[in-house]
């Protein structure tokens with residue numbers, strides 16, 4: 001029998017608004033009790049239009065919760081040494097509690113040494129070896145990368161217990177896929193990671209109770225890949241031009257094909273994206289609290 005089920009949308013925007021309000025309240029409380037205002041530095045190199053949108057969004061939200069935002073918009077021609085020098089300066093600046101280097105960096109820059117130069121206690125993106133190691137060891141006092149943290153919080157809201165569920169993470173980046181898999185493992189999921197060289201992704205997907213997709217390939221996951229009743233978290237943000245010449249955002253999942261098959265799915269936009277920013281603010285708040 002091939003009965004269709006009702007697919008619920010996971011409202012990331014509403015979740016993010018609630019979380020952002022909570023962060024704002026805690027920022028106010030921290031200021032009152034300690035006089036400390038959390039400060040977040042964001043570094044953007046070059047002019048990728050999508051990155052500019054995110055960074056502008058981050059600045060707006062940072063101000064909205066009462067934090068200070070220190071924006072560093074650097075030209076495409078910035079050298080490795082200039083970037084390292086800036087990070088040293090931000091590491092030593094007591095007004096700055098969190099540092100985020102927007103990725104990807106232009107090709108002539110070697111991003112790993114730049115990321116690793118960030119002091120672990122200011123690494124609100126959770127990308128230094130120290131914080132990545134903490135996550136791997138199951139420690140809960142390190143910084144967790146914002147997007148995977150947001151995906152986990154959404155999953156926990158939707159499914160009270162993740163223990164024993166089959167989770168497939170498609171995409172194995174340091175920013176998303178790897179920390180996501182680790183978080184799900186820590187929650188008791190049976191975790192599989194599929195990536196560019198995986199031969200049977202489709203078959204693996206059909207066994208997944210939880211499907212998390214972060215590949216940068218628009219609408220890669222088809223309806224036929226989805227197990228009935230699965231929960232889908234779509235991390236992709238791809239800009240396409242429609243037949244009517246309009247720019248539209250689509251995810252890494254063929255959204256409409258999953259309706260009637262998945263039990264829940266995050267839309268794009270309005271799903272994971274807004275929650276990522278709330279998690280960044282949450283991490284910046286934690287960084288400022290630890291300093292006190």
Ligand SMILES: Nc1nc(=O)c2c([nH]1)NC[C@@H]1CN(c3ccc(C(=O)N[C@@H](CCC(=O)O)C(=O)O)cc3)C=[N+]21
Pocket residue numbers: 053054057100101102103104125146147237249268269270271272273274276277
């Ligand atoms: N070091 C680093 N850390 C990051 O966390 C990081 C990064 N680099 N590089 C790029 C990705 C992407 N990212 C997003 C943030 C907000 C939205 C967001 O607000 N999205 C809205 C609308 C987006 C739009 O209109 O373009 C939505 O999905 O509803 C999306 C994506 C953070 N990233």
